[in-house]
Amino acid sequence: MAYVEVWKSGRLVTRRRVDEQRARKGCKVRLGLAGEVRIAIGQSETLGEFEVRMFEGEPPIAHRRIEETDPNTCRWTLSNCVLWGNMDGGDSVEPAQIQGGKMMVNYCCIQGWSGRLGGVGNFGDDPLFVDPDGPDNRIGTEDDRFRLKPGSPCINTGDNSAIPTDTCDLDDDGDPNEPIPFDLESGPRILNGTVDLGAYESG
Numbered sequence: 001m002a003y004v005e006v007w008k009s010g011r012l013v014t015r016r017r018v019d020e021q022r023a024r025k026g027c028k029v030r031l032g033l034a035g036e037v038r039i040a041i042g043q044s045e046t047l048g049e050f051e052v053r054m055f056e057g058e059p060p061i062a063h064r065r066i067e068e069t070d071p072n073t074c075r076w077t078l079s080n081c082v083l084w085g086n087m088d089g090g091d092s093v094e095p096a097q098i099q100g101g102k103m104m105v106n107y108c109c110i111q112g113w114s115g116r117l118g119g120v121g122n123f124g125d126d127p128l129f130v131d132p133d134g135p136d137n138r139i140g141t142e143d144d145r146f147r148l149k150p151g152s153p154c155i156n157t158g159d160n161s162a163i164p165t166d167t168c169d170l171d172d173d174g175d176p177n178e179p180i181p182f183d184l185e186s187g188p189r190i191l192n193g194t195v196d197l198g199a200y201e202s203g
Contacts, residue, residue: 001017001020001056001057001142002017002018002019002020002023002024002041002054002055002056002057003015003016003017003018003054003055004016004018004023004029004039004052004053004054005052005053005054005055006029006031006050006051006052006053006168007050007051007052007053008049008050008051008167009049013050013164013167013168014164014168014170014180015184016170016182016184016186017184017185017186018054020041020056023040023041023054023056024040024041025040026038026039026040027039027040029047029052029054030172031047031048031050031052031168031169031170032168032169032170032171032172032173032174032176034047034048034049034050034168034169035047035048037052039052039053039054040054041054041055041056042054042055042056050168076103076104077103077104077105077106077162078098078103078104078105078106078108079105079106079107079108079158079159079162080107080108080158080159080162080163080195080196080197080198081108081109081197081198082108082109082110082127082146082154082197082198083097083098083108083109083110083111084097084109084110084111084126084127084129084132085111085132085139086111093111093112094110094111094112094113094114094116094124095112096111096112097110097111097112098110098117103117104119105117105118105119105122106119106120106121106122106159106162107119107120107121107122107157107158107159107162107197108121108122108197109122109123109124109125109127109153109154109197109198110122110123110124111124112124121157121158121159123153125153126153127148127152127153127154127197127198128148128149128151128152128153128154129145129146129147129148129149130145130146130147130148130149131143131144131145132144132145132146146198146199146200147200147202148196148198148200148202149202150202152196152202154196154197154198155196155202156192156193156194156195156196157194157196157197158194158195158196158197159195160179160190160194160195163179163180163189163190163195164179164180165177165178165179165180166178166179166180166181170182183199183200183201184199184200185200187200187201188201189201
């Protein structure tokens with residue numbers, strides 16, 4: 001499994017999965033009006049104000065709870081997220097998924113949801129992933145399937161206004177101010193009018 005990431009001013013703009021064989025040989029990454037760059041696994045290239053990185057394996061942040069590094073200086077906002085299945089000392093309830101502080105949480109599915117974090121549109125129902133530990137029954141490997149099953153409470157329950165801006169013009173339509181048009185596997189980000197919670201759109 002290989003991924004390409006686009007960074008701007010030290011912040012991750014987008015991450016997309018790419019075919020591993022193509023990534024090993026090198027492939028072109030186009031960032032709309034910013035142009036294109038050829039890159040392979042293990043490389044990093046600068047394209048205007050963006051840094052493009054390609055790497056092999058799982059993304060560096062996975063299967064960990066969300067927590068603030070300094071609640072006195074940070075105020076994060078989480079929207080359209082699924083926080084589920086993280087463990088903290090054998091416990092999988094809310095504190096194992098997310099720590100509080102000054103964090104704003106809206107339109108998220110959080111295991112063990114208690115309501116203590118406030119916000120709107122949040123709930124704690126099972127997101128019904130297709131197969132979160134994959135055929136090998138091991139969480140965190142390449143065969144994990146985090147798409148949503150039909151009937152998932154996370155389908156069509158997100159906030160469209162919280163979708164990040166398509167800064168890199170990923171669909172090359174000349175509009176860097178529209179919402180990002182793709183999900184993690186390059187499918188449409190919105191189906192049936194409302195975005196799903198999580199990284200994948202199921203419609």
